Amino acid sequence: MKIYLSIYLSLLLSAFSYAQLSPESYLLKGESNNLSKQNSNTPLSNTITDIITFGDTVWLGTSRGVSLSTDNGENWTNFYGQPDFGTDNVSAIGWDKYNKIFWCATASSTVENGQTYPLGTGLKYTTNLGATWNSIPQSVDPETDTLETYGINTIDALPITVAVNNLAYDIAFTPDYVWITTFAGGLRRAKISELLINPNSAWQRVVLPPDNLNSISPDDTLSFCLSPVGGNFCSNGNLNHRVFSVVAANDSTIYVGTANGINKTTDANSDYPSWVKFNSSNQNQPISGNFITALGFNPLNNTVWASTWKAELESEFYGVSSSSNGGATWNTYLRDERPHNFGFKNYDVMVATDNGVFRSADFGHSWLLPGTITDLVTRLTLQTNEFYSCNASGNNVYLGSTDGFVKLQETPGRIWQGTWKIYFASQSINDDAETYCYPNPFNPKMEQLKIKYSTGGVSSNVTIRVFDFSFNYVRTVIQNVQRNYSSDGSPDFWDGRDENGSYVPNGVYFYRVDIGDKDPVFGKILVMQ
8 A cells, every 4th residue: 555655646746746847838938947027917927836915915936936916916026037036946935924034945857767856956035025035955964864863762764865856845934943844855944043044954854753653752762764765774664754734823833744644743842842643544533634735724713724635545535624623623624625725814714626716704614616707807717727825815815726816806795706806927919919829839638728919908899710721710719808908918718629619620720819990910820639
């Protein structure tokens, strides 16, 4: 079973790296990895993996760096491609409320023996809203660092000497420490005061229980190897040392999600924290699954929420698990959904999943989806149900999808009702007589074609038609639909089907955009399946 889970986790690790490790998949027309778009009306990416909000400030972790708005999303500053930020992908973001520091973890990829692996490239932080960035290298161990002290114990520990498979998936903070979950490198922490001065020696490995123990304390007599995998150094690896998620509940309480459950300490700032582990098989009212991909905590009702995916036991299932009594018991919700992240609006919890953002105002007894999301200004409708992130501030709700960022100015007292705004990143066009489409070549069985044009920032009736290479009519994409697009605004979409609903054959196609009484504009599409 452990061999099966190792393969399973490897596949999931690849899936979790969708945005962080494949930036070339999200390049826009005319762009390359070393370009930056510092100030914009939109974030630079359409894949939003995490959202942090407080007051009027919104921080985004995206497939193309970090984006910041200090006016509730009206304007954006994008950090990507600048000399002090670089073009590495963002795998996690975090806000240190104690020291007022924003952090992000970065990653890239490397090819070894014909296979591509994720590669952690360290952390970046800013104390001045991105005016300057400082870099901290990825935490690695010397080859001789084979022992770890834990209370009265000296424990064998596998040194993680390379950055391959060693990247931070989550970040949390207590008053003195920054905590990171580094998968192959396990759970690590550093005193912030030391990390900012000497980053190369500040990180500490944090000892978590092995798979066969449900708790550890520094006064216990322990015998196990601190290692996520078995091998020549450690005969047995521990799924509980494969770490993915972390959240701080208060100044001294930390929850840590692994491939073997949820670990909790209430003495996070001590030299040797004690831990208790909750998983699907060690409680009467347990979590749904042992693979913990995300954690969230709502301080208003002291409730911890966990994305609990099925790991290796037949009794496990995908879903959401929550506890309002510190982990003593758990309730499970949204069976068979695969959550990615959590957000909160007052007492409401939001869960970003592959099938939309579920929201509950009654502690999980009932859940509501937002339904069709349409921008009333551009008339654009969001084309995806896959969401990676969600959060809120005041009456503003923010959702991050696989294909666009969304803001809802919510009507007070009404769930999912109000004014929607869709931010769609794309390259600006030079004038109203220009159009382009992307991706091009286009595979309709994998994604939709995006057709970019401008109405000059005024409302106009727009019709878009597609023709084959001989200019025979194929499909009307939209007809006399009111649009209000600026030169850097949103696109319309074609799904690659003809008027009968069948996918068109491979080949060259043309599209025509009629905007009001202006001369039509034309573009070319290459369909390749």
